[in-house]
Amino acid sequence: MALVKLLIAEDDVVIAQNLALSLEELGYEVCKTVSSGEELLLEIHQCNPDLVILDITLEGKLDGIDTAAILAKSAQVPFIFMTALSDKQTIDRAKQTNPHAYLVKPFDIRTLQSSIEVAIHNAALRQQPETQPNNTAPTTEPADNFLLHNSLFVKVRNRLEKVALKEIIWAEAQDIYCNIKTQSHIYLVSQSLKNLEQRLPAKDFMRVHRSYIVRLTAIDAIEDNNILIGGKQIPIGNTHKESLLSRLQIL
Template identity: 80%
Template sequence: MAKVRLLIAEDDVVIAQNLAFSLEELGYEVCAMVSSGEELLLEVHRHNPDLIILDITLEGKLDGIDTAAILSRSSKIPFIFMTALSDKETIDRAKQTSPHAYLVKPFDIRTLQSSIEVAIHNASARQQLPVGVSSETSAPPEAEITNYLLHHALFVKVRNRLEKVDLQDIVWAEAQDIYCNIKTPQHLYLVSHSLKNLEQRLPGKDFMRVHRSYIVRLTAIEAIEDNNILIGGKYIPIGNTHKEALLNRLQIL
């Protein structure tokens, strides 16, 4: 029988390593360890674990709950929260993501093992439901909107609030698997939309797809060197199928 594959998201390296060692002694396979929500979202589709053990306090802009909310809209991989936080506000936030278990530190490894086995069993049972039947009573993913387009701005979820990002401040966007990064002069945002989806939300008169992995704001272009665009010190590749269309939109002397 194949081993159950686990991904651990924990910002304390020592805790993560000790946890991985204990789980491997129990017969599990730890396929990856990450310390931030952003890293988890990039690695999860590469490793495709059977379950994620997710600390709520993580490095980066996304905490464990924010990460779980994004993950649950694009994946059916079950996850377990582990945290030292047991206040009502944190628990209420965590409940919105429908975790398969919530363990308050300190806990013993046998409790974690039981939670893993129950979570995997329940996740498997949910996936075997007939088409059209759902085990959840919450709204469908389409209703769980975290990014809104309102005329000249996007609202991007950062932790427990929505931050306004003016379209005129966006200089480029980069694909990250099924997510994408949005870059402004001050910030780099990871959003739970594909680059194709974002492209449909950005005005074509200001933005252009220049590569399968990049969209740029035309007025932000500082230079073009060989097959690269320079924006804010970053070199962005120009795809062969996009180069002619890009040059046609620029005033070249």
């Protein structure tokens, strides 16, 4: 389990520090605060944030909108604008960069928290393919489970927690929900196993039963019609057994 990692670009040092403290109290990780667009572009790959909170008015030659335009092309990291400027010209400029959310100062921390969740949700939707297999329409991600880059963002109580795909061992259907098991946690998420299957990379994960998906590299043994993973027995469905065996190196 990892916290959602944020990078803050704000030219007022006091505001930046207070914002960072408030976000950390809410359970986010603030990896860096910067005061200029140039500094942000230098730090973005070092910090590798999940989201950038970006003031439009910044120190240096690049304002927040100029910085966001470069960020969108080079790093593809989702970002939120925050600004005291709400005039039409500024908003029209900002819209050209396709921000994932927009906040007008002053705002309270709960509004910011909601905007962070909306921004991650919007970023996840933008990464979905336009069509799903069999030419069906894309599936809308539930409002509290987002897949972005190589991580799944899961709503736990009042915050988002980041679960790296490489940490997932298996997933189990629970009616219209499913459990996701990692080395240290089990998360109950509000989407079906079928929807989750479409999000997980097929090279690493496989449906082995109508109620189970497993990470192939996590399999410890296969005994009769069961997979053993960390002491748990997972049944192998008759329709999946041949495909499973064909993907394993059997001597």
